[in-house]
Amino acid sequence: MTNHPHSFSRYCMHCGERLTSAVPEGDTKRRLVCIDCGFVHYLNPRPVAGTIPVRDDGACLLVRRAIEPRRGLWVFPGGYMDVGETAEEAAMRETLEEANLEVAGLDLLGVYTRIEPGVVVIVYEAVAAGEASAGHETSEVGWFAPHEIPWDEIAFDSTERALRDWVARRLRA
Numbered sequence: 096m097t098n099h100p101h102s103f104s105r106y107c108m109h110c111g112e113r114l115t116s117a118v119p120e121g122d123t124k125r126r127l128v129c130i131d132c133g134f135v136h137y138l139n140p141r142p143v144a145g146t147i148p149v150r151d152d153g154a155c156l157l158v159r160r161a162i163e164p165r166r167g168l169w170v171f172p173g174g175y176m177d178v179g180e181t182a183e184e185a186a187m188r189e190t191l192e193e194a195n196l197e198v199a200g201l202d203l204l205g206v207y208t209r210i211e212p213g214v215v216v217i218v219y220e221a222v223a224a225g226e227a228s229a230g231h232e233t234s235e236v237g238w239f240a241p242h243e244i245p246w247d248e249i250a251f252d253s254t255e256r257a258l259r260d261w262v263a264r265r266l267r268a
């Protein structure tokens with residue numbers, strides 16, 4: 096997952112004046128509002144898309160993070176969507192970049208909100224097509240059966256929640 100802190104400018108993108116915190120007319124929440132032109136700067140979460148690739152024997156692929164935050168911990172391949180691609184395309188692209196793995200048959204597993212960094216993680220179960228290897232921003236790949244998931248070394252709360260849903264789905268199947 097690409098490191099992309101949730102940051103924002105303190106200055107108006109239209110006129111360059113300072114922003115202040117205020118409740119705009121007709122709104123119910125405090126927003127960043129330009130003190131000069133009145134433009135409201137909404138802060139919206141960023142969508143992240145990823146896959147839990149599964150191979151023939153039922154094991155899923157995780158990658159070990161080579162970058163901060165949570166360097167050295169395990170996560171499924173995923174990252175920020177680019178403008179111009181669908182969530183499925185972003186998930187497949189990130190899987191190729193981070194694990195050198197082609198996937199197919201994407202099946203939505205769940206959507207997981209991380210409040211504090213302001214991201215919404217869209218997770219697909221996918222069919223692994225071929226072998227994987229460490230790629231961009233990862234140091235290692237590993238295949239884990241549902242009972243082998245390294246729960247003590249999982250990178251993010253959203254990673255754990257998605258993997259628990261995946262394990263529950265596997266046990267039902």
Ligand SMILES: [Zn+2]
Nearest residue numbers: 107110129132
């Ligand atoms: Zn302004």
